[in-house]
Amino acid sequence: MSSLQCSRVCFVLCAFLLLLSCQTRDLIQEETDRPNIILFLVDDMGWQDTSVPFWKETTKYNRRYRTPNMERLAAEGMKFTQAYATPVCSPSRISLMTGMNAARHRVTNWTLDKNQMKTPEINHPDLQIPMWNVNGMTPDSTIEHAAYAKSQPQVLKEEGYHTIHAGKAHLGAKSTPAENPLNIGFNVNIAGHAAGAPASYLGEDHFGNKASFKSSPWKVPGLDKYHGEDVFLTEAITQEAIRALDERDTTTPFFLYMSYYGVHTPIMADRRYYQSYLDQGLDTIEARYASMVQAMDKSVGDVLGYLDQHKIAEETIILFMSDNGGLSAHARGGVAHTHNEPLRSGKGSIYEGGIREPMIIRWPGQLAAGSVYDDYLIIEDFYPSVLEMAGIKHIDVPQVMDGLSFVSHIKAVTAPPAERSLYWHYPNKWGGTCPGCDSFSAIRQGDWKLIYFHLDQRFELYDLKEDISEQSNLISIYPSQAESLAADLTEYLVIVDAQMPTYKFKQQAVPWPADSWKSYHKMTKEYTVKKVSKALDINGEGDDPQWEGATILRDFSYPWRDEDAPSTVFRALYDEAYLYFIYHVQDDEIHVEQSYDTDKLNAVYSDRVEIFLKKSDAMDPYYSLEMDASSRLYDSKGKFYREIDGDWRYPADEITIKSSMDDEGYIVEGKISMRSLREFDLIDGQVIHAGLYRGNYVNGGRDTKWISWIMPDAEQPDFHIPSSFGRLILEP
Numbered sequence: 001m002s003s004l005q006c007s008r009v010c011f012v013l014c015a016f017l018l019l020l021s022c023q024t025r026d027l028i029q030e031e032t033d034r035p036n037i038i039l040f041l042v043d044d045m046g047w048q049d050t051s052v053p054f055w056k057e058t059t060k061y062n063r064r065y066r067t068p069n070m071e072r073l074a075a076e077g078m079k080f081t082q083a084y085a086t087p088v089c090s091p092s093r094i095s096l097m098t099g100m101n102a103a104r105h106r107v108t109n110w111t112l113d114k115n116q117m118k119t120p121e122i123n124h125p126d127l128q129i130p131m132w133n134v135n136g137m138t139p140d141s142t143i144e145h146a147a148y149a150k151s152q153p154q155v156l157k158e159e160g161y162h163t164i165h166a167g168k169a170h171l172g173a174k175s176t177p178a179e180n181p182l183n184i185g186f187n188v189n190i191a192g193h194a195a196g197a198p199a200s201y202l203g204e205d206h207f208g209n210k211a212s213f214k215s216s217p218w219k220v221p222g223l224d225k226y227h228g229e230d231v232f233l234t235e236a237i238t239q240e241a242i243r244a245l246d247e248r249d250t251t252t253p254f255f256l257y258m259s260y261y262g263v264h265t266p267i268m269a270d271r272r273y274y275q276s277y278l279d280q281g282l283d284t285i286e287a288r289y290a291s292m293v294q295a296m297d298k299s300v301g302d303v304l305g306y307l308d309q310h311k312i313a314e315e316t317i318i319l320f321m322s323d324n325g326g327l328s329a330h331a332r333g334g335v336a337h338t339h340n341e342p343l344r345s346g347k348g349s350i351y352e353g354g355i356r357e358p359m360i361i362r363w364p365g366q367l368a369a370g371s372v373y374d375d376y377l378i379i380e381d382f383y384p385s386v387l388e389m390a391g392i393k394h395i396d397v398p399q400v401m402d403g404l405s406f407v408s409h410i411k412a413v414t415a416p417p418a419e420r421s422l423y424w425h426y427p428n429k430w431g432g433t434c435p436g437c438d439s440f441s442a443i444r445q446g447d448w449k450l451i452y453f454h455l456d457q458r459f460e461l462y463d464l465k466e467d468i469s470e471q472s473n474l475i476s477i478y479p480s481q482a483e484s485l486a487a488d489l490t491e492y493l494v495i496v497d498a499q500m501p502t503y504k505f506k507q508q509a510v511p512w513p514a515d516s517w518k519s520y521h522k523m524t525k526e527y528t529v530k531k532v533s534k535a536l537d538i539n540g541e542g543d544d545p546q547w548e549g550a551t552i553l554r555d556f557s558y559p560w561r562d563e564d565a566p567s568t569v570f571r572a573l574y575d576e577a578y579l580y581f582i583y584h585v586q587d588d589e590i591h592v593e594q595s596y597d598t599d600k601l602n603a604v605y606s607d608r609v610e611i612f613l614k615k616s617d618a619m620d621p622y623y624s625l626e627m628d629a630s631s632r633l634y635d636s637k638g639k640f641y642r643e644i645d646g647d648w649r650y651p652a653d654e655i656t657i658k659s660s661m662d663d664e665g666y667i668v669e670g671k672i673s674m675r676s677l678r679e680f681d682l683i684d685g686q687v688i689h690a691g692l693y694r695g696n697y698v699n700g701g702r703d704t705k706w707i708s709w710i711m712p713d714a715e716q717p718d719f720h721i722p723s724s725f726g727r728l729i730l731e732p
Helices: 003-032 060-064 068-076 089-098 152-158 203-208 233-246 271-279 284-309 379-389 479-495 513-522 545-549 599-604 674-679
Strands: 036-042 078-084 162-167 188-190 254-259 316-322 356-362 371-373 421-426 440-445 448-453 458-463 526-531 568-574 578-586 608-614 622-628 633-639 643-645 655-662 665-673 687-698 703-708 726-730
Touching: 036 284, 036 379, 068 284, 068 316, 068 356, 089 152, 089 379, 152 162, 152 254, 152 379, 162 233, 188 233, 203 233, 233 254, 233 284, 254 284, 271 284, 284 316, 316 379, 421 479, 440 479, 448 479, 448 513, 458 479, 458 513, 479 513, 545 568, 578 608, 578 674, 578 687, 599 622, 599 633, 622 655, 622 665, 665 674
Parallel strands: 036 254, 036 316, 078 371, 162 188, 162 254, 526 568, 526 726
Antiparallel strands: 078 356, 316 356, 421 440, 440 448, 448 458, 568 578, 578 665, 608 622, 608 687, 622 633, 633 643, 655 665, 687 703, 687 726
16 A cells, blocks of 8 residues: 555544544533433422412511522522422322323322222221222333333433432332332432331431331331431431432433422421521421421532532522422421411312422523412423423323423413313322312312312312412302313313222212212202391291292102102291291191100101201201201201211200191291301301201101102212202392
8 A cells, every 4th residue: 555545544534533533522412411400309398388488478487487598499590389289299209200190190199008098098988989009100011000101210211311319209109119219210219118208307216217116117218327327317318319419420411309208297306407496486396397398408408509519500400399288287286277378278188288389490591590480380290391301302101191391381482371271189088187188179270270079079169369278169159160160170080081989878989070060059959038127926837927928949859759749838038137947848647756855856756847057068067957846856967978966956045946737737937047057157158058858757657758859869868968958049
């Protein structure tokens, strides 16, 4: 080969190597151009558990807590005022990891033991809870009672991300694959396992691994080096997370899922901050709780400090979120159900206090510092959003995702979908008792929020723009709006094949919201009660001439018999002091029981008329007034379903009953004070929810034929259900 040829070969070879070097450098550059992503998920942190106000004004709770690093994030990023999750932890976490709504993935309650439902669900007195996906999520389609999906970290890992899990996992039941985060896409797992809470936050307790904790499932794994040390769990996990960041391959982007155990129970003091909250005047429980919040915030600051120290803050996206509303039903100091005000209720509840969360995103170069996003979004939206932030455009996953990416909306490239609907579905029983903690389904569309409670099939409708505290149920004012939302909610639940509980007392599934609305609201009967200016003379004879002006109600029948019922006529009037009522009853065989020791018991086994009253659209509580032909009263207070307190008495000075009998039948006439109706919260605007019934004894008192104004939705005689009630409308 000549020297000229050799030179040409060398030139071509060098050019090829240079080109290869440039392409390799471009590939490395393309890989490292992907942002690092840190997702802080706090357990049980309420919307108000921070010094950052997420409402239009700073509240007493914002002034209570010290969270300077959250303040820094909000100042450097975007604050979200209407970010939603589910009311309890596992459903939110599975939605975060899969992009599916809880109604679709069916992990609708918190997970722990394989193939086992929770004791409150098994022992529910009235509902048969469906066998939900108690085993959490799974990467293995053969695992029963689990949601099969490819997780968000698995997709990130396949796309070149180094994935780190730090803290609480709670994604799969014990002895299932997702119990260990390493099985669902994480390269590193720090302290994550099946349980959703620690046995102890204290290193002195070995985080629950001491022998004194015996076989507790809440023992935090993998932090042996801190056992016996004076270190709080949040701090130990943070130190290990920073160590994992130090040990990573710096040529690849990382995803750090910083999933705190705090501020979940047990409420334990971080000594570094506890005394300062006592000095602030908080009780010992709330001081401990506040110290846990500050410990979490300090951890956030430590991670932010690491980014600053290593000069990678500008290439790292930070997301901050909580998995459900703040605990308020139990274990807290102060007054229960108030810790999230102005939001109503707390963890476990479908009211805003149970589902609205503190959320912040810092995205250097993309989001304006100190900006605020006021449109709503929900936890399953994180899945597609994080992947879009990572530049991942095409994914192959087995699950159908409900989440929508919010990236273009927060960058103000496109507006959010107009009137997008958000859905919640919880056919379960939580361990706590609180307002809104029943089995339910719900929808938010625009400012409207409709809640459907499964047990008594009641609906509540709120305008959140005007009523963030959900105090004014507008169901009777905007029935068409409620009907439309019920139809939308039903359509979605049917599409995702959502599970519904079954009534134990009649072995029927709880109807879909739209079907329930048609049965119990659209078709519910009404009776107009006219107002009078003069008090009526109640003497049992029904001879006050003002009764002639009352609306006459004759629409009574045998709901469970194919025969005509004897005549029953009802009238009612009212004034400022009393609600007056009268029954004229046709009965040629009046049975008046005398064998029991008290008039109260004798009344309930006699021919009688009845008025049931329920609080608003619920049956918790409801009251029964059963009045026989000789003026005796059986009064009781109940809770759905048939939890009846027969010892309860209607205040004697607030009710009057008189009666009379003749050969054709009997009259029962009475009055109930408006004051007592208001005190019992039985007047909803101008509406009294009432059931009007009659017990018709025949065959010498050996058989009873039940007569009702409304045909209840029950195969057997039963008036203790919502469908037996109508509405008494107080005419202005």
